[in-house]
Amino acid sequence: MKQNALSIETQNLTRVYRRGSEEIIAVNSISLTINKGDFVSIIGPSGSGKTTLINLLGCLDNPTSGKLVLGGRPIFGNSAKLSEHDLTKIRRETFGYIFQNFYLIPTLTVRENVMLPLTFYCKPGAQKNVDDSLQLLGMEHRKFHLPGQISGGEMQRVAIARAMVNMPEILLADEPTGNLDTKRSSEIIRILQDLSKQKGLTVIMVTHNLELAAHADRTIEMKDGLINTSINQDAVTAKSD
């Protein structure tokens, strides 16, 4: 399985939600660059805007203003505004998504869940990744089980295998360990780390757990929709200790 990583660049990226007459600035004019092959964690308290940011970076949400450039290609900003159809194409060609709640299809077996993205879009050579991914994530022996028959940690491994099957360039993980115990969380983080190091994949992970964030190459701390520029990775590692 060989991945081609992509860089991400944002300029003044802003997302404002409206609730009645009230305006909530979830992400406030964020400018950042994530280099290809980076393993970046985004931390911050609840409501700080970290999930909104990762959704914007993953083209799941549209910014209210600002620019988003993926591997040199403008996605949002200036005159660039892609249609939902084009965004879907970018999503399936570029990203792999992992969620806190796994979102596996309960009626499909582990193997079928992993091969599900290939039903809609299949990169050349992606077929063989189904069993390779399962093997890589230590789930081959469970491939004919239904999601309801495996543990939470195993479900998240399956979700990672599903995210990896179409050889994405960027892996986005929103609280991937939120529903797991410490041991399983460490396992998942180690897997993400390996994917970043060994396959050169760009990994962006949202977490509220400093200990897990410390495994990343770089950490972005968010508060009230803004990035705390003062934090560096050494500080995160120190805090987690």
Place this chain on the structure above:
Amino acid sequence: MITNFQIAYKNLLRKRIRSFLTIIGIALSSWVLVSLLGFNQGYEKALNKDVDNMGFQMMIMAKGCPYEAATLMLKGGTGLKYMQESIMKDIAKEPDVEKITPILMSAVFDPNKGESGGIAAYFGVEAKSYNEMKPFLKFRQGGWFVDENAFEVVMGFEAAELEQREVGDMILMPEKNVKFKVVGILNRTGTQDDGTIFAPLKTLQKIFNRPDEITTIGIKVKKGVDSSRLEDKLYKLPDIQIVSLQQVKDTIMKLISTAKIMVLSIAIIAILIAMVGVVNTILTSVWERMQEIGILKTIGAMPLDIFKLIWTETIILCTVGGILGVIFALILARVTDILIRTVLPYAPGGSLVLIDTKLVLITLGAIIFIGLLSGIYPAWRAGRIRPLEAIRGEVGK
């Protein structure tokens, strides 16, 4: 690779009872539709067979109500009108007439028939001309009577079964207390002849005190002859009416059309209910799986992919329901036949519900087409779901 069909099929298994009930709803409408269409073509075919098996294309009767005449000829009955036998000579002179046969219909009340008695139909016929008119009549036992004045009868298949008579047995005509010898029993024809007892014309004229009188003249027209032209000529004869068999068919089909419209309305209502059921089932399923659909879009499904997935579910439901309905219709065709007979003013012999391959394919096609129509809205709604809103559970809020 996992296919759309596999995903859709497995999803339908998730809510088995709901899917099952929806399928039953579709199956019931499919059953009604197949039975109705089967009745439409079966009734006409059975009626044609009944009329064609009469052996003649035209009947001449004493002047009266044409509906009564038609029913009388097909079903037998009372309130008979008579005409002179001599009229046959004038008819036979017509060059367009190929064959001609006289019939004296008569009916007697048989107290031993059924639980509370019933009508026994006796036809006085000339064996030679009647046989020429209906060469397809075959004998199970014996043959036609030879002497036109003999007290002998030929029994239709069902009449013989009912009376439990064999050739050589005697049979008593109720009311008249006259004994006949059974000389022949016909094979089953699936027509009115099965329940009829045939006696020599002259004998019956004597018994019923109708010398030289008959009720009906059957006419076989020469091939290629314009029968309406012949009718015009025959109408010059006094006090007769002509019933062409096409006219009989048309009259009966008119009577039956009301029943057909009623059944068709029921079928349409059943189909509409099934359609609403399909829309409801699929739409509920879409709302319940909102997050899953969001995830499918996140991992690469285009709106059209989701549309096709949801549509596939509808197609599976409708195809299975449609096939099940056809199976119901085939298995229960006999029951449907009996039920229809109870409500119709006149039902010909043979099967009234005729289900063939073409009909099955048309019905399945119609059911699947209706299912596809029903699936458009839920599939379209599902295709429009935005992934992030679906994952957050914000759709519809």
